[in-house]
Amino acid sequence: MAVKVISPGLSTTVQDLGRPGYYHLGIPISGGMDRFSLRAANMLVGNDEGAAVLEAVFLGPELEFTAPATVAVTGGDLPPKLNGADRQGWEAFPVKAGDRLSFGFLKSGARAYIAVSGGIDVPMTLGSRSTYTLGALGGHEGRALKAGDELPVGDGAGGKGAIPAGLRRMPASPAELRMLPGLYWHRITAESGKRFFADTWKVAPEADRIGYRFRGGTALDFVPREQPFGAGSNPSNIVDACYPYGSVQVPGGTEPIVLHRDAVSGGGYMMLGCVISADMDLIGQLQPHAPARFVEVTMDQALAARHDRQAAIQRVRDHLGR
Amino acid sequence: MSIRFTFGGDEHIFGEVSEDMSLESFFTSLSMTNAVREAGIRGVTEICPANASFQIKFDPDAIRPDDLLKELKGMEAAAAKSDAILKTRIMEIPVFYQDPWTQETLMRFRERHQDPTKTDLEYAAEVNGLGTVENFIKAHSSQPWFVSMVGFVAGLPFLYQMVERKRQLQVPKYLRPRTDTPKLTIGHGGCFSCIYSVRGAGGYQMFGITPMPIYDPNQQVSYLQDEMCLFRPGDIVKWKPIGRDQYDATIEAVEANRFEPVIRPATFSLTDFNRDMAGTNAKLMEALNGR
Numbered sequence: 001m002a003v004k005v006i007s008p009g010l011s012t013t014v015q016d017l018g019r020p021g022y023y024h025l026g027i028p029i030s031g032g033m034d035r036f037s038l039r040a041a042n043m044l045v046g047n048d049e050g051a052a053v054l055e056a057v058f059l060g061p062e063l064e065f066t067a068p069a070t071v072a073v074t075g076g077d078l079p080p081k082l083n084g085a086d087r088q089g090w091e092a093f094p095v096k097a098g099d100r101l102s103f104g105f106l107k108s109g110a111r112a113y114i115a116v117s118g119g120i121d122v123p124m125t126l127g128s129r130s131t132y133t134l135g136a137l138g139g140h141e142g143r144a145l146k147a148g149d150e151l152p153v154g155d156g157a158g159g160k161g162a163i164p165a166g167l168r169r170m171p172a173s174p175a176e177l178r179m180l181p182g183l184y185w186h187r188i189t190a191e192s193g194k195r196f197f198a199d200t201w202k203v204a205p206e207a208d209r210i211g212y213r214f215r216g217g218t219a220l221d222f223v224p225r226e227q228p229f230g231a232g233s234n235p236s237n238i239v240d241a242c243y244p245y246g247s248v249q250v251p252g253g254t255e256p257i258v259l260h261r262d263a264v265s266g267g268g269y270m271m272l273g274c275v276i277s278a279d280m281d282l283i284g285q286l287q288p289h290a291p292a293r294f295v296e297v298t299m300d301q302a303l304a305a306r307h308d309r310q311a312a313i314q315r316v317r318d319h320l321g322r
Numbered sequence: 323m324s325i326r327f328t329f330g331g332d333e334h335i336f337g338e339v340s341e342d343m344s345l346e347s348f349f350t351s352l353s354m355t356n357a358v359r360e361a362g363i364r365g366v367t368e369i370c371p372a373n374a375s376f377q378i379k380f381d382p383d384a385i386r387p388d389d390l391l392k393e394l395k396g397m398e399a400a401a402a403k404s405d406a407i408l409k410t411r412i413m414e415i416p417v418f419y420q421d422p423w424t425q426e427t428l429m430r431f432r433e434r435h436q437d438p439t440k441t442d443l444e445y446a447a448e449v450n451g452l453g454t455v456e457n458f459i460k461a462h463s464s465q466p467w468f469v470s471m472v473g474f475v476a477g478l479p480f481l482y483q484m485v486e487r488k489r490q491l492q493v494p495k496y497l498r499p500r501t502d503t504p505k506l507t508i509g510h511g512g513c514f515s516c517i518y519s520v521r522g523a524g525g526y527q528m529f530g531i532t533p534m535p536i537y538d539p540n541q542q543v544s545y546l547q548d549e550m551c552l553f554r555p556g557d558i559v560k561w562k563p564i565g566r567d568q569y570d571a572t573i574e575a576v577e578a579n580r581f582e583p584v585i586r587p588a589t590f591s592l593t594d595f596n597r598d599m600a601g602t603n604a605k606l607m608e609a610l611n612g613r
Contacts, residue, residue: 021368023379024370027476134476135539137539229342229344232511234494240474240480240514241338242370242376245379246333247330265370265475266370266471266473273330273331299332303332
């Protein structure tokens with residue numbers, strides 16, 4: 001069984017739940033940006049939740065199947081069509097050999113997850129099938145798909161069912177990204193910190209798997225200091241350090257960048273803290289120009305939110321009888 | 323010296339050994355991360371040393387953030403006291419300074435540079451008071467450099483110059499980062515040099531290019547078959563200036579997979595280095611050149 005790529009969409013990559021353990025070498029975790037939707041897609045087609053799927057951003061691919069299988073599309077509202085006829089997102093449907101899956105225009109969200117029963121069976125690289133395009137690593141030849149690619153698919157029993165809207169998890173508008181202040185938060189004034197959380201920001205066009213840039217808020221006011229040796233001369237510079245996933249760096253103090261699954265692992269810009277693990281999925285569903293706010297939380301609130309997200313995944317499992 | 327600990331969201335603890343860069347801070351960071359690795363703490367998933375700081379990623383479902391913080395604080399005293407002696411490697415990296423590819427790239431991004439009328443090397447020579455590009459290349463390549471961090475992108479080394487602080491070369495980063503940097507560019511920002519392991523964005527000044535691969539995701543290059551990234555923190559590097567002919571010859575050898583990098587075992591003691599930098603570096607050169 002294989003999936004043939006007729007047209008690739010804007011940037012469609014093979015992703016699973018990622019490649020932990022190599023961040024100290026600059027190789028990020030990668031994997032689906034919206035892991036909730038990735039897990040849900042796999043559950044619908046009867047796969048392990050961490051099986052490899054296709055992640056399509058903004059514009060869907062056109063795919064042809066060489067054998068019967070079960071398919072499901074979750075994530076943003078990118079309407080699936082089978083041989084030109086509408087199909088529902090968040091619902092498993094069967095495909096036959098020769099069937100073609102294409103997509104209408106994106107109605108909401110940013111990324112769709114296309115799961116096929118059996119999972120996309122590209123070779124494992126460093127323990128994962130995820131694509132890290134910047135490092136030309138993993139996935140299909142370390143890159144986004146191209147027309148003419150043929151992806152092997154494993155054997156799977158298939159699945160059925162649908163996930164109702166009430167069990168899905170998508171960002172509100174404006175998106176509320178909960179954030180734990182820390183890291184180099186002390187470098188800005190108290191007043192500047194208040195404004196950062198009060199402002200409504202907009203996703204900039206520079207938003208990809210590495211990071212999401214935000215615009216439209218107030219520039220930061222730094223606490224004056226003599227720059228430490230080796231840091232560089234801008235007040236936003238630090239001696240190059242590790243960057244956590246979800247960390248909010250602000251080069252030049254103007255436009256915050258939230259690092260995501262393909263994060264650069266370190267660098268010389270101060271960070272205000274991190275978007276909490278529970279809200280990383282939501283960032284993956286933001287389009288350029290989408291409004292967003294950063295909402296201050298404590299560690300206890302972050303951990304509670306983490307458990308809420310896990311409970312939301314469990315509700316999907318329960319609903320599908322898994 | 324006391325480490326400043328701070329949480330990076332609910333999955334990371336970040337430890338800043340010092341705000342400024344020094345080899346002492348690097349060694350404390352390395353000792354801490356080694357201690358964490360050896361302790362085998364449940365729930366710890368990534369251990370990343372950096373120049374003067376480090377980061378531990380953990381699963382808060384397996385260990386409470388405050389409990390992990392307590393464990394790390396318990397290791398701090400031992401890490402600060404540990405002997406800064408490293409069994410490491412010294413390697414020679416050929417560099418074609420002022421090469422046509424970084425030259426072409428820097429011309430495309432002049433409006434993002436502090437001084438659009440100069441090349442990156444001319445600017446670096448001026449801000450370091452060295453007068454000419456030739457003097458700057460000599461200052462850059464005459465003494466070894468210490469790999470104090472690996473990261474940013476896959477396998478990229480940050481290198482710290484092994485000379486007295488007042489002689490260390492410092493150059494600001496570009497005003498706004500470039501969207502393009504040739505693969506294997508030798509860059510410099512703040513007090514750090516680096517080698518860009520992949521083509522992509524970058525904010526460091528560009529001085530030259532090496533023909534020697536340092537990252538190979540396909541693991542075809544002879545010396546990158548076991549590990550796809552060449553560098554580890556603690557490695558020592560000596561730049562070797564080369565011209566176009568030698569660059570082309572090395573590329574040919576790399577493509578035929580018969581290029582053999584010069585990599586030798588070496589021992590580095592921070593105490594000895596601080597006592598006698600010139601003498602320590604001379605010994606490292608002997609280790610490199612097999613004399």
